[in-house]
Amino acid sequence: MAMNNDQEDHQNKQNDDFEVPLNEKVDEPGRQFYIPSQIVDEFGEKGRDHLYKPFRSQLLLALTAGSFMTFGAVFSILLAIGVEAKGVSHLLSGIGFAAGYAMVFISGSVLFTEINVLLPSYLFNKGGLRKKSIYQFWASAYIGNILGAFLVAVFIQLSASLSPKFYSELAVFLDHKMKFMESGMIGWFEILVSGILANWLIGMAAFLTTAARDITGKFLGTMLPVILFVAGNFQHSAANMGYFSMGILSSNQYAWYEYILFNLIPASIGNLIGGGILVSLLFSYAYKEDLQTNTGNTD
Template sequence: MSREEDYVEEQEEHEEIKNGKKIDRPGRQFYIPSQIVDEFGEKGRDHLNKPFRAQFLLALTAGSFMTFGAVFSILLAVGVETKGLYHLLSGLGFAAGYSMVFISGAVLFTEVNVLLPSYLFNKQGLMSRNIYKFWLSSYVGNILGAFMVAVLIYMSGSLSSTFNTELSMYLDHKMKFLDHGWKGWFQILISGVLANWLIGMAAFLTTAARDITGKILGTMLPVILFVAGNFQHSAANMGYFSMGFLVSDQYTWYEYILLNLLPASIGNLIGGGILVSLLFSYAYKEDIQTTLGRTNGSKKK
């Protein structure tokens, strides 16, 4: 059953007969958790079934939005002294990038960590598809997309030296774990778990909403929280690091990729795949009326 048919059915369930007259009662304005997990699985399947060129182009697009979000988060917070307001504005800025990703259907590595496991946990033949190519292409596409937009922004000369100064502060905040050696590497990994747990919940709330306003608000709240907490989200860091690589010599590509993005990405896989996808798939197993595992009809593998 499609989401639209499901919605119509729910509306009909709210119609009551009283004294021979039909009374319409408003239906829910959001999906319940089991429906959300089912929707995750369908989105994961749809992404996986796209031609490779479409997957890669959508990954490039998602990475591009990450750089726009990173730039906007810095621009909104420039010159703000009050910490609470600073974090709020920075989070709102980055929420713009995630909203564009979620609503456009772009392929973001950290969202795939939630959608694709939801599909795999609820279908037969868990490893019947070559999912690794898709996962890798989304990651590489995100990095390339983020860097390409950073290059365009840099070439445009639109940003002032004030932006570069603020960006340097952001980079120091993101890379502070370097001072802790191997302990810092594992701290980034744990921080990555927390980051994609929150972004997974942003996807959860966004999917729950049935209108554009609800989707944007659902995206904003977890994003503001992860930005304020300086949790290491690989896709977000791709945006910051792409700009940082072009305008600053504070850190090398080796430090950005191997000492931050790598542990953050591992943590993101755990946070999205286990703490969101697996957790809710198992908790609502009996309620999920998915057809993802069937081979007949329009839901064919």
């Protein structure tokens, strides 16, 4: 009986040694992602960093981003050639275009539709905004994206690397994107709404990519929303710059001004609304208190 009591006392002592005090936290593994308020804050920081770069850097990074859009457009078409099943075709096209966006996000290039998220985040959450600079940056990003997309399309055409099957598939893609032209003003409005949806998704691609803390997570975060917007035929102006640049140089299917008037302009307006309001403003307002706490501003 005495031996049993000794064993019980020994067991109780062991339990006391392993008991965690109530006022101490148990160590937990570090998170492999940033929380939403940190992501919104990072958006503002990135927007400020882009805005205060020298103009030559802004323009060069915009040219680079536009070039990646054409590479992504070409890859999306190449992967879809000969694929009859629509679901598989959409999946492969989305994966192809995600390659272009991954290069943009990870290289820090300046894409018009991405800064529709970053600059409003800076506007909502950071001080010292220079309006003249922000308008100039927006314009340089848009023009730089167009020039970069067209320049790569010229190089691709000069290389004579692509087969006739590619151009047949390109014609299908262009018809899919320009179908709204047949509906006149109603089609113009439809493109605008489609543009809102497109940049809502691309804003979330930027959100997920920023959340990830390793390269694999960044690729996956980019890929999922991009596959969705490609499959849904949502009109994304920067993406369409790549497709249209190839179309202008390879066929007379549509005139260059038709691409601009009946797609790029309404899509761009929609992209501004989708990125600025449905991503940047929405999350900035939702996490306003957390952002004020992080920056030490409690007013």
